[in-house]
Amino acid sequence: MDRFNHPPGRMTRRSLLGATGVAGLALMTARSWAQSLYNLGLPGKLSVRPLTTAFPQKGEMVLQRTRPPLLETPMEVFNVGTITPNDRFFVRWHWAAVPEAVDEAAFRLKVRGHVDKEIELTLDQILHDFERIEYQAINQCSGNSRGLFQPSVAGGEWGNGAMGNALWTGIRLKDVLDRAGVKSGAVDVRMGGLDEALMPDAPKFLKSLAVDHARDGEVMIAFAMNKEQLPLLNGFPLRLVVPGWYSTYWVKMLTDIEVLDHPDDQFWMAKAYQIPKTPFGNIAPGTKDFPKEPINRMVPRSFVTNLKDGQLVKPAAPLAISGIAMGGDAGVAKVELSIDDGKSWSAASLGADGGKYAFRRFAGSIATPVSGTMTILARCTNNNGIAQPPAMIWNPGGYMQCGIERTRITVGGGV
Amino acid sequence: MNRTIALAFLASGLMGIAGCSQEKGASFSAGQAVASVGQDFALQSVSVSFPPDKTAEFPAGAGADAINNNCRACHSPAMILTQPPLKHEEWVKEIDKMRTTFKAPVNDADVPAILAYLDNLSARQNEGSLAAPGGAATTK
Numbered sequence: 248m249d250r251f252n253h254p255p256g257r258m259t260r261r262s263l264l265g266a267t268g269v270a271g272l273a274l275m276t277a278r279s280w281a282q283s284l285y286n287l288g289l290p291g292k293l294s295v296r297p298l299t300t301a302f303p304q305k306g307e308m309v310l311q312r313t314r315p316p317l318l319e320t321p322m323e324v325f326n327v328g329t330i331t332p333n334d335r336f337f338v339r340w341h342w343a344a345v346p347e348a349v350d351e352a353a354f355r356l357k358v359r360g361h362v363d364k365e366i367e368l369t370l371d372q373i374l375h376d377f378e379r380i381e382y383q384a385i386n387q388c389s390g391n392s393r394g395l396f397q398p399s400v401a402g403g404e405w406g407n408g409a410m411g412n413a414l415w416t417g418i419r420l421k422d423v424l425d426r427a428g429v430k431s432g433a434v435d436v437r438m439g440g441l442d443e444a445l446m447p448d449a450p451k452f453l454k455s456l457a458v459d460h461a462r463d464g465e466v467m468i469a470f471a472m473n474k475e476q477l478p479l480l481n482g483f484p485l486r487l488v489v490p491g492w493y494s495t496y497w498v499k500m501l502t503d504i505e506v507l508d509h510p511d512d513q514f515w516m517a518k519a520y521q522i523p524k525t526p527f528g529n530i531a532p533g534t535k536d537f538p539k540e541p542i543n544r545m546v547p548r549s550f551v552t553n554l555k556d557g558q559l560v561k562p563a564a565p566l567a568i569s570g571i572a573m574g575g576d577a578g579v580a581k582v583e584l585s586i587d588d589g590k591s592w593s594a595a596s597l598g599a600d601g602g603k604y605a606f607r608r609f610a611g612s613i614a615t616p617v618s619g620t621m622t623i624l625a626r627c628t629n630n631n632g633i634a635q636p637p638a639m640i641w642n643p644g645g646y647m648q649c650g651i652e653r654t655r656i657t658v659g660g661g662v
Numbered sequence: 663m664n665r666t667i668a669l670a671f672l673a674s675g676l677m678g679i680a681g682c683s684q685e686k687g688a689s690f691s692a693g694q695a696v697a698s699v700g701q702d703f704a705l706q707s708v709s710v711s712f713p714p715d716k717t718a719e720f721p722a723g724a725g726a727d728a729i730n731n732n733c734r735a736c737h738s739p740a741m742i743l744t745q746p747p748l749k750h751e752e753w754v755k756e757i758d759k760m761r762t763t764f765k766a767p768v769n770d771a772d773v774p775a776i777l778a779y780l781d782n783l784s785a786r787q788n789e790g791s792l793a794a795p796g797g798a799a800t801t802k
Contacts, residue, residue: 255789290745291747292746292787292794293744293746293787297716299713302712302713304710311740311760312740312741313713313717313738314715314737314738315737316712343737345711345712347710347712348707348710349707350708351705351706352707370705379695379696380692380693380695380696380697381697381699384692396747399746399747400746401746402746404744404746405702414698435798445735445736446764446766446767447765448765449763449765450763463693464693465691465692465693467692469710470705471699472701476688476708484705485707490692513762604692610664615759624679
């Protein structure tokens with residue numbers, strides 16, 4: 248029985264039977280039948296997850312883990328526009344001590360460490376005492392698509408939905424740092440949220456940016472997401488926005504900013520989230536010794552969103568293809584499509600430009616074959632001339648997947 | 663079958679993406695001062711509750727007591743039940759990581775039973791007889 252080759256997406260009872268097998272069914276309670284399940288299309292491993300609407304301020308999400316919450320955005324959401332709605336935006340926490348309540352009046356953002364004077368800002372000050380900035384930016388988990396890694400690696404087994412694009416409004420991190428006065432000799436700026444480690448001597452989740460990056464005028468302390476306050480699970484009341492960089496730096500419930508006069512060498516910077524120092528963080532599976540660096544800038548990706556892998560289509564007919572692309576740390580220059588496994592490419596047309604850090608839609612059309620199957624490839628190239636690599640990349644952390652996606656279609660009778 | 667790309671690709675302009683204009687573009691700067699959120703925008707205190715875990719315990723099996731006693735304090739069983747099939751040495755490393763890095767208080771005496779449970783989990787996944795971890799916090 249082939250339990251892995253099912254088209255991803257919401258499952259019917261019949262595809263569920265195929266996917267879990269008889270032994271699997273015996274383990275399921277009658278109650279499970281009432282749940283909607285979602286197949287992430289993960290190769291060589293358990294690929295099915297429950298869909299849930301039980302999380303506060305969240306719509307229907309793919310449930311990866313209840314505590315601490317890991318919620319994935321179903322791919323259908325990306326077939327609508329370029330902005331990911333707040334209630335469908337993916338959720339990712341490391342430690343389960345996430346507060347369930349935040350008091351607007353009591354909340355403070357502290358700036359301390361290697362500064363002229365430590366400061367504490369109220370939310371009212373943050374909203375009214377600083378110049379506001381606003382831009383669209385993609386927030387993508389470092390481990391987005393980890394579940395698609397072959398060979399598999401341990402970690403959060405995401406499909407492609409640990410990403411989203413929002414319009415962020417807030418103030419410059421630079422302006423807040425200037426108010427405290429960064430002393431010369433500052434090296435890193437370390438961010439912490441209201442979430443805490445569960446063991447007293449275990450590493451609290453903290454992330455740092457080099458001081459020049461922190462002061463580049465783009466890094467934002469956001470108080471609004473798509474013109475509304477952030478859902479608690481996405482970091483209410485304040486979240487760092489580091490455009491063009493992976494989500495691990497976008498510290499949620501940001502409450503503490505510490506300027507360091509030395510490189511941040513704590514666990515979450517020095518041990519976790521390390522990538523090989525190679526193009527696209529790619530190494531041959533199984534490679535043990537390689538130079539590492541903390542994950543940083545994002546790279547281009549593109550996804551066909553109007554078709555599901557394995558979709559049945561009409562024979563010898565035009566087939567519309569559309570999807571979303573991201574340039575990573577630079578804008579989308581072009582998206583191309585191929586139906587001959589990358590031997591030749593044809594440019595897709597691009598949708599509205601929401602800025603260099605935003606999703607951009609693409610569209611094209613192909614003629615379907617008379618019979619059989621066809622594989623559609625989409626490739627994004629960014630404004631720095633960086634194109635997606637031809638094959639899926641690999642590294643032991645399961646980070647930075649960016650290989651060209653392949654969408655198979657099958658010509659089917661009666662479609 | 664004729665699959666030459668010139669024939670296969672129809673004019674992409676046919677697709678007509680809504681609002682396909684070239685706004686902003688190269689001159690865009692993420693640091694420039696603008697905000698569509700007005701000065702009257704205000705933040706409201708939030709108080710919510712997170713849903714309970716529907717799969718709060720590991721499914722029955724040899725070693726279930728040991729894994730239930732040691733591996734649920736910090737995360738749902740789903741963190742472990744959704745892992746790909748891992749080799750014995752990989753599970754050993756995961757348990758070490760939990761103890762040394764994350765300070766998981768794991769009883770030495772329980773480690774062999776936890777490993778037996780985890781090895782069995784991977785074996786069942788390899789043979790395709792593992793059910794999706796439940797825990798959908800809602801029904802539809």
